[in-house]
Amino acid sequence: MLNERAREIHAFIQRYRRENGSAPTIREIGQQFGISSTNGVRYYLTMLETDQVQFATLFRLLATHPAGLFFHCRIGKDRTGLVAAMILAMVGVAYDDIVADYTLTTPRITPLVARYQ
DSSP: OOOHHHHHHHHHHHHHHHHHSSOOOHHHHHHHHTOOOOHHHHHHHHHHHHTHHHHHHHHHHHHHOTTOOOOOOTTOSSHHHHHHHHHHHHTTOOHHHHHHHHHTHHHHHHHHHHHHO
């Protein structure tokens, strides 16, 4: 599921959370693993900030539709994956399981992306 590097980063975040009571900053993760660019993480944080009205609308709809909702986008990985991860976290799915689920996206979505290009 996770490659060796991702497992190391994930283990660091989990250990840091246990020892400090909160998650490490983007910079702390970068310093620990020699990652100079924080653009990927910043992309998701920016998405949460700029699309907050859409995220709030979605979660209001989820809260008021007990039968459930179907959500998707054309080729979903970013916003759709983020929404899926947040929903899984809200219903108590373990962090490790959420990460493992999200990492399945890239190998499975690659053929779909090729089909739509």
